[in-house]
Amino acid sequence: MDLLRKIREIGRVAEPAPPHPEGEVPPSARELHGSAQVRHVDAGSCNGCEIEIGGAFGPVYDAERYGARLVASPRHADVLLVTGPVTRNMAEPLRRTHRAVPEPKVVVAVGDCAMNCGLLAGAYGVAGAVADIVPVDLEVPGCPPEPAAIVAALRRVTGR
Amino acid sequence: MNAIAPALAAASGLAAAGSAAGLVSPERLRPALVGVCTAGVGAAGLAAGGAALGGQRWSASLPDLLPLAGVHLALDALSGLFTAVSGGVIVVAAVYGIGYSRQGPAGRGVQAVLPLFAWTLVMVPAGAAVSTFLLLWELMAASSLLLVVAEHRKRAAVREAGVWYAVMTHLGLVCLLIALVLFAARAGGETFPALRAASDTLSPAVRGTVFVLALAGFGSKADMVPLHAWLPRAYPEAPSHVSALMSAAMANLGAYGLIRTAFDLLGGGPRWWGLLAVALGAVTAVYGIVQAAVATDLKCLLAYSTSENLGLVLIGIGAALLFDAGGNCALAALALVAALLHVVNHAAFKALLFGAAGSVVRATGTRDLDALGGLRPRMPVTTALFAVGALGAIALPPGNGFISEWLLLQSLIHGLAAPGVATAVMLPVAIAAIALSAGLAAAAFVKALGVGFFARPRSAAAARAHESPPTMLAGAGLSAAACVALALVPGVLADGLGRAAAAAGLRGAGPTGGAGAAGGGPIGGGELRLRLTELSGRLAPLWIAAALVAAVAAVLLLVRALARGPRRTGAPLWACGAGAPTARMEYTATSFAEPLQRVFDDVLAPEQDVDVTPVRESAYLVERVRYQHRVPDRIEHRLYQPLLRLLARAGRAGRRLADGSVHRYLGYGFTTLVAVLLALVVTR
Numbered sequence: 001m002d003l004l005r006k007i008r009e010i011g012r013v014a015e016p017a018p019p020h021p022e023g024e025v026p027p028s029a030r031e032l033h034g035s036a037q038v039r040h041v042d043a044g045s046c047n048g049c050e051i052e053i054g055g056a057f058g059p060v061y062d063a064e065r066y067g068a069r070l071v072a073s074p075r076h077a078d079v080l081l082v083t084g085p086v087t088r089n090m091a092e093p094l095r096r097t098h099r100a101v102p103e104p105k106v107v108v109a110v111g112d113c114a115m116n117c118g119l120l121a122g123a124y125g126v127a128g129a130v131a132d133i134v135p136v137d138l139e140v141p142g143c144p145p146e147p148a149a150i151v152a153a154l155r156r157v158t159g160r
Numbered sequence: 161m162n163a164i165a166p167a168l169a170a171a172s173g174l175a176a177a178g179s180a181a182g183l184v185s186p187e188r189l190r191p192a193l194v195g196v197c198t199a200g201v202g203a204a205g206l207a208a209g210g211a212a213l214g215g216q217r218w219s220a221s222l223p224d225l226l227p228l229a230g231v232h233l234a235l236d237a238l239s240g241l242f243t244a245v246s247g248g249v250i251v252v253a254a255v256y257g258i259g260y261s262r263q264g265p266a267g268r269g270v271q272a273v274l275p276l277f278a279w280t281l282v283m284v285p286a287g288a289a290v291s292t293f294l295l296l297w298e299l300m301a302a303s304s305l306l307l308v309v310a311e312h313r314k315r316a317a318v319r320e321a322g323v324w325y326a327v328m329t330h331l332g333l334v335c336l337l338i339a340l341v342l343f344a345a346r347a348g349g350e351t352f353p354a355l356r357a358a359s360d361t362l363s364p365a366v367r368g369t370v371f372v373l374a375l376a377g378f379g380s381k382a383d384m385v386p387l388h389a390w391l392p393r394a395y396p397e398a399p400s401h402v403s404a405l406m407s408a409a410m411a412n413l414g415a416y417g418l419i420r421t422a423f424d425l426l427g428g429g430p431r432w433w434g435l436l437a438v439a440l441g442a443v444t445a446v447y448g449i450v451q452a453a454v455a456t457d458l459k460c461l462l463a464y465s466t467s468e469n470l471g472l473v474l475i476g477i478g479a480a481l482l483f484d485a486g487g488n489c490a491l492a493a494l495a496l497v498a499a500l501l502h503v504v505n506h507a508a509f510k511a512l513l514f515g516a517a518g519s520v521v522r523a524t525g526t527r528d529l530d531a532l533g534g535l536r537p538r539m540p541v542t543t544a545l546f547a548v549g550a551l552g553a554i555a556l557p558p559g560n561g562f563i564s565e566w567l568l569l570q571s572l573i574h575g576l577a578a579p580g581v582a583t584a585v586m587l588p589v590a591i592a593a594i595a596l597s598a599g600l601a602a603a604a605f606v607k608a609l610g611v612g613f614f615a616r617p618r619s620a621a622a623a624r625a626h627e628s629p630p631t632m633l634a635g636a637g638l639s640a641a642a643c644v645a646l647a648l649v650p651g652v653l654a655d656g657l658g659r660a661a662a663a664a665g666l667r668g669a670g671p672t673g674g675a676g677a678a679g680g681g682p683i684g685g686g687e688l689r690l691r692l693t694e695l696s697g698r699l700a701p702l703w704i705a706a707a708l709v710a711a712v713a714a715v716l717l718l719v720r721a722l723a724r725g726p727r728r729t730g731a732p733l734w735a736c737g738a739g740a741p742t743a744r745m746e747y748t749a750t751s752f753a754e755p756l757q758r759v760f761d762d763v764l765a766p767e768q769d770v771d772v773t774p775v776r777e778s779a780y781l782v783e784r785v786r787y788q789h790r791v792p793d794r795i796e797h798r799l800y801q802p803l804l805r806l807l808a809r810a811g812r813a814g815r816r817l818a819d820g821s822v823h824r825y826l827g828y829g830f831t832t833l834v835a836v837l838l839a840l841v842v843t844r
Binding site: 075096 | 731732734736737738739
């Protein structure tokens with residue numbers, strides 16, 4: 001009862017939904033019909049992007065209302081959310097994770113490091129950007145990207 | 161036409177021929193010749209026992225064969241049942257042994273003793289006088305000892321097992337000797353008819369002493385806790401066909417001796433006999449199966465499971481004694497029939513399991529379950545055979561062990577109304593013990609089958625395994641067929657079991673009907689029907705099995721029909737991105753048993769030893785961690801080791817008496833003589 005009362009009193013804290021983001025929907029995402037199960041892979045990130053992803057799925061930005069949901073295994077996922085430059089230790093696990101995602105699959109590279117290795121480009125432990133390891137469908141720039149940008153990218157995947 | 165005498169004569173002749181063949185034939189032919197002769201001994205025993213179960217009786221007296229006492233032999237339905245079971249197991253083990261001995265124990269001595277051991281197994285139930293019975297019993301013990309130590313040159317553990325077995329079996333013999341000789345001395349004759357006639361005239365103290373000593377003596381052969389210390393050593397170290405003979409045939413004879421002595425010769429007894437037997441049986445059943453559930457040695461697991469099953473038989477015998485003392489003959493007969501049926505079932509599945517385990521040991525060279533696995537594609541027939549045996553051992557339908565345990569539970573539950581406070585406490589405890597042991601048996605055999613045969617090989621030896629030669633498979637296949645037959649149509653044994661219970665002297669048993677039974681024995685018919693005075697129940701194992709098969713087939717068809725999705729594709733197992741899982745990540749026997757071991761922590765008292773070695777420069781940097789974990793047999797630890805230490809100390813103290821002086825030794829002799837003479841003068 002207490003919980004129900006709290007829910008009624010507090011109401012919605014999420015920001016009102018911004019207008020639908022620009023940009024075209026990746027072709028493989030069209031088959032998802034508005035519901036995307038997301039597996040997040042940290043391929044060598046500094047955890048800045050992770051905090052923003054946490055914000056994107058938190059109560060304020062609430063990415064779940066657009067049909068994106070974090071899951072615990074690539075076997076359950078449609079979308080891979082990859083952060084960080086791909087380190088040498090994570091290159092093979094990232095490939096295996098990509099193989100483990102059932103078709104159709106979408107890869108979203110989050111952050112500058114994931115796009116082009118950012119300020120870690122050329123470091124001895126870095127194998128390359130995400131696109132060098134697995135095919136990337138969408139990129140979210142920023143170091144780190146704002147939660148709103150991540151939500152916008154996920155909305156382009158779900159189409160909602 | 162009495163078929164028993166020619167069958168037993170044939171068994172004796174074939175045993176002699178087999179022993180001779182083992183001694184003189186060339187090594188290449190030896191296993192086959194000995195195996196065929198031994199199988200003949202078994203077949204003859206089966207024929208003799210079958211004839212006795214069919215209602216024939218036979219007795220013979222050969223006064224000139226042995227000096228002083230002569231030889232008295234007799235076969236009634238009770239001894240016939242055990243002769244038949246021994247015979248069946250011998251046929252299986254002999255056929256199996258032909259292939260097994262080719263690369264194993266093919267030496268002259270071992271091959272010559274095997275037919276002799278088989279012959280004693282057939283003949284022990286036929287002994288009808290104290291001297292004859294004990295002579296055959298000792299022959300059986302000695303020949304089995306020689307077979308246990310067959311591989312003593314290969315492993316030091318075999319020698320240790322041999323010493324344990326020799327000492328324990330002879331302590332049992334001493335108990336038996338005292339019990340039966342005391343009985344015979346008080347009865348004034350040593351043939352079984354004389355004992356039977358005189359049993360009512362004995363004082364209760366003598367009868368009680370005879371019963372307790374017989375329980376100890378026969379119990380040590382039937383793996384009764386706490387006299388079981390030899391079995392986790394002797395069964396695993398013996399060659400596998402010998403393990404099968406010992407576990408599935410020799411251990412039963414302990415139960416036979418107890419039934420013969422307690423029911424037939426002593427004619428039943430007071431209530432505490434039954435309570436004692438039920439209590440020991442319950443402890444044996446639970447302790448045996450708990451040890452089996454945590455064992456990681458495949459043959460050790462089977463050995464402890466033998467202990468469990470003989471414990472269940474002992475519960476049945478004790479319950480029969482208890483109900484008989486209370487005057488409820490029909491219930492007593494039911495309990496005894498359940499015990500006898502369990503003897504038959506246990507013999508069938510344990511011969512099969514030891515056979516399959518022997519194939520595994522021969523193919524991989526190891527008995528350690530933690531190093532096995534992946535045998536299903538490599539040894540498909542052996543795996544199927546082991547699965548049939550395991551199904552029999554776990555006391556669930558449609559296995560054969562289920563039927564006898566069901567009967568046993570029925571007899572105990574219907575006997576709950578028996579009077580007496582101790583009875584009212586003991587029977588529910590016994591029921592709980594049977595239920596607990598059935599559940600743990602399922603865990604133990606799921607472990608043995610799942611860890612031992614399925615998944616991936618855990619060692620190179622298991623990966624190189626190959627299927628056994630056809631004779632071994634044929635031997636194990638015979639007992640698998642017996643298991644299936646016993647599971648589906650146990651009713652065919654009903655008349656024979658009823659006759660055996662009647663031969664044990666229970667008035668409510670037997671196909672001719674009796675005081676408590678309404679128109680027939682306690683069980684009968686093609687399906688199992690319980691017939692007691694106030695109730696009747698029935699169980700149709702064939703229909704249960706048919707229903708199970710039909711249900712499984714229906715579910716499979718339904719799944720096949722409903723699951724018409726997109727085409728299936730293969731994919732590597734997801735291991736969190738860490739590559740393919742290796743055999744090191746598999747469940748092992750130890751890890752499977754760990755939760756059980758935690759539950760029974762107080763009973764098992766496992767020992768753990770963590771040894772951390774730091775590097776020389778710093779105590780915080782670890783160079784090596786050694787972790788050791790073992791589950792010792794607690795009874796052996798707590799009961800036998802202190803006793804052995806005490807004996808060793810007494811021996812060292814006694815050494816002072818023998819200092820090498822001839823004069824002192826002469827003095828000892830003289831003093832003893834004088835003391836004996838004085839004692840004679842005083843007592844006369």
